[in-house]
Amino acid sequence: MSDPRPRPVPNGPEIETISALDSALASGSPLHGLRLQDLDLTGHEADLLGRADVEGMVVLGGRLPPALEGHLRAHHALIFPTDPHAPVNPYRATLYQPHELYAGLDERGYEQTPDAEAYHWSRDAALHHDAFVTLLRAIHDDSITDALGEFIDGRPVVGVMGGHALERGTTGYAVAARLGHALAAAGLLVATGGGPGAMEAANLGAFCPDPTRLDDALERLAVVPSFRPDIAPWARLALQIHDEVMEAGRARAVTSVGIPTWFYGHEPPNVFCDGIGKYFSNAIREDGLLARCTAGLVVLEGAAGTVQEVFQAATRLYYAPEGTAVPPLVLVGSEHWRERVPIWAGLQALARGRGMETALHLVDDITEVPGLLVG
Template structure:
């Protein structure tokens, strides 16, 4: 795990094909990490091995006999909580179908997404140290999975408010932004929630503009996740099932259970959902290597703006920095007057060259894609 540090290759084994290869090779098992694997079919082969000192088994399924054997030969077996609604040791990002399993049968409050939020609240309320540990392990597993999903591809972050309603001109503009950025070869990463985030993920997932237009018309029938999350998710799942998709995976959501009232949107190729909002926000912004586009939003969006400004402010003069583009001149100048502070900081430290205030989402896309194209032409 620990995907933030990849300078030294880690001996992770995250699927059964790799485990088969390792066992067949006869190489020592010392120091390997078996993450989230069902070892039931491999029990006899593993019971025959004693070269397991330092082997780490992270979750998965194994019998008490195998666990005892591994422990007796100085391997480490990390347990999980069978009552936890999510797997702390998972090796991949979530899908919408996983998080919303059971929605059509029993409603949102029976889904893993809602139950994970309740599990988090219960662990905090009862000061459950083991649950706290499992949540931390889960979030590190998600970080690792995000690194593998992105795999050095250029990522643009799109931020914006969760209250932006389907069926509005602004929602359509956010979807168009996502489509333009993804068509330009960028992975579009959002906070993974409703509103502007859902719109950008939808646009990035869709094959073309006409597909987006059809989806927008269908979604407008359920404008918001209030008052009914069930109806909001259900309509989106129906639209997603019919949506012609882009040939490349360009839609990523990074939400958090910290905002329990805010369900994740379904228009993502991968969903990296965290328990810790702080780790989630830092990870999202750090991955926005191709830039950050900020649509209208309130407190959470403002916080993200200044989190993005901080590394730009302290960057060395010769360090290439991704652009930060705020969309909505009157909004960011008058309604929520953030731009004055951003501009003042930019003048002092020279980051003004990469901070922009524009009127439309299309202008923002042109800035980000222009810089991405310029960087792609530069010799490595």
């Protein structure tokens, strides 16, 4: 008597583009175990309806005609549904671009952009204990993690941390922007928490390859110094400058990435990034950001959130296996970190006698920073 249960099949490659799917179909190889992520299969209905070798195929979101969905299910493919009411795509294969998150800003205001709606969708699910939305959030964050790895693709990454309250037009904002510019000029990919304040400034500096254009951007952004009380004019001005930089330097290198979170609904994402990896889970976002800072971490002046990131990074350095190289941790602003938020002494005490000791640096001049990092 035959066993009606589907047989285990090995995992196949991930297919994230229609061109990759076309190549797989043209190769004549079996389709067992393929992972199709966020694809519109409407134009491939005829190609796939004639194939019975789809056992173990996994279809993650995308668009699927009813007849093709029935055929795949009948041949033991796995179909993962999405929620048509979700403001974001849980199965996306790439990082966000600024205009995606701020779509509709001019017509409807910030509260009806995908960015704001994603926050409310997430919070509503938490309040009502919606297991399906919670699952989709987790799938979304895993998709972002995968996309972030592909985006970074082995580049040396330097993290820049700092407070979200730092206003445009201030000396501190300009310092953070010039730091980001210097780090990108040194060949590093600048990664921040993707929010406003010091994070926006560092992303802006890295994003602008031309110092003259950076000076112009700093002057123009000062007209709208904060995202409070209204996010719309803050974001609208930044998007205009973003588009001008992109138009002027179409062949510019990828220099900047933001990794924000919807956990802090009051912090909108900044737009000066070549890619935005926005997460629902702040814990996953924080850990992933710090883990990717292979060239080191630079910490500008900040408060509670910045201090949390410092000690998360310090924990990694403290427990690094003996004899392994550890990335530098550079704090900028000796008065701030010695007096106003006096964590420097604690970091030194933790580092004493460990490999972490040589990784700690406290500076006042940002021109010292690039030379302290791993190239």
